[in-house]
Amino acid sequence: MKLKISESHVARWREDLHKAGRREIGGVLFGEQIAEGEFRLIEATRQRFGGGGAVRFHRRGRPAKKQIEALHAAHGHRPERFNYLGEWHSHPNAPAIPSARDEATMHQLLADQAGAVNFLVLVIVRLSKESVLELSAATYLASGHRLPCRIVIDALSADPPSFDSSEHEL
Template identity: 45%
Template sequence: MQVEITQDVRANLRQALRVAGRREIGGVLMGEQIEPGHFRVVDLSIDKEMGGRAHFVRSPLAHVEALNAFFQRTGNRYDRFNYLGEWHSHPRFPVMPSIQDIASMRELVHGEQNIEFAVLLIVRLNWWRTIASSCTLFRRGYNPSPVEILEA
């Protein structure tokens, strides 16, 4: 799987990470399917309130409005524009999913939400204001697998 991250989304991430400093933040990723297995992150929500120094737990209610606005903006074309997954920062840790991250994402795709797959993007702002990141795919019935990140 490939996930493109647009320059606008990167700029929003960079700004949010700069403001958050050493506190973890996160939200949801909203994407466009370019072709099977190839998605572009076109928007994201940013939860600036829920993060701590060593963990982030997204408040679902805080992101429903962002998702609903995204669906309305994209004409409710769920086959092309939809929820893609989650993101959060690891300002003090490597940009790899923790055991808790893996458990949360497995619960998401194996839960009652009828979500077949979701990606987890983990980011950190480096000294030179570049974004270090990793992306992992979680699918029902499969082990987590790496996602190729493309710059759009």
């Protein structure tokens, strides 16, 4: 699987990570399928209230669901093209790789979907001491397997119209 992420999304993550300091932050990923196994990140929302401590990010389910529904509405309810891709969060105090808890959470999110989706992506972001953005991505399958997800920073693509997550409490 390949996930294209615009430079502006990278810049927003970098800014949010600076503001969050040593506290974990995160949100949901919403994307567009542009080819078989290839997706473009449309929106990486940010949970605004609660959820983050120094070593753990707790996703608030109901607000995340509302946000996903709002993103579907904003993109014409065309899930075959625009859909929830998964989750992202930061690891300010650990490497930008999924922890055992992250893995268990992704498998549980897939189980909670009851077959509605057959994969979810997890992106982990982190700022190095030099303020370089480090990121990794993995694809979790409903079968229980985990596959690599290649990230491509796309300098040429224009971001789609922004979704104002402040209108939808997280």
